[in-house]
Amino acid sequence: FLITATMAAPALIQLGIPAIAAHMFVFYYAMFANLTPPVALASFAAAGVSGGDPMKTGVQSVKLALAGFIVPYMFVYNTALLSIDTTAAITIRVIITSMLGVFMIGAATEGFFIKKMNLFLRVIVFAAALFMISESVYQDFIGLAILIALIIIQKIKKPATTA
Structure with a gap:
């Protein structure tokens, strides 16, 4: 998160996005690194526990979490979610x-x-x-x-x- 926040959040803030919304956007996507291949640490751990194929598990986890990929954009375009103004x-x-x-x-x-x-x-x-x-x-x-x-x-x- 820290690396992503130092790189992406200032750019989002310069685009006029409120600072808290920019950081929530960056934080949310930084957490998805555990879910999406090729890093997919959580997915690969789940595959190890279940005995499944790590890449298939990673792809299925992305499909199941597809709705979550929209949530960071909701923070940016609908700041009422963060109780801003x-x-x-x-x-x-x-x-x-x-x-x-x-x-x-x-x-x-x-x-x-x-x-x-x-x-x-x-x-x-x-x-x-x-x-x-x-x-x-x-x-x-x-x-x-x-x-x-x-x-x-x-x-x-x-x-x-x-x-």
């Missing part, structure tokens, strides 16, 4: 909708919400997640409406029968 009510709303958005990105990536999703639903859920992680209350409502529609669709959808 905002009210408590807005911060709470942004945190809740951002958490739902990250959850929805995970669901879209894995292809499963309540039930398995087809490619079309996965794309729709991913788009709704992007609405949810923005700072606009109107986009949050659009994302919530799509989430509610998805829940309804998944609840009433009948499972495929096999003969």
Whole structure:
């Protein structure tokens, strides 16, 4: 983190990003070094414990953590997550909708919400997640409406029968 912070944070701050947001961005990505190949220390340790292939484990860990790669950008573009120049009510709303958005990105990536999703639903859920992680209350409502529609669709959808 220290090396990354001394190199990247000043550049981000010069771009007009608040210092705390710049450092959270850098900190978050520095922590992903443990997850992503070729370093992937946490993934390689998990592969050693499970007896799995280290590179396959690293790639799978990146797929599972895909939503996490968007979080640092949320700190930069939506500083209400860090309670910068905002009210408590807005911060709470942004945190809740951002958490739902990250959850929805995970669901879209894995292809499963309540039930398995087809490619079309996965794309729709991913788009709704992007609405949810923005700072606009109107986009949050659009994302919530799509989430509610998805829940309804998944609840009433009948499972495929096999003969």
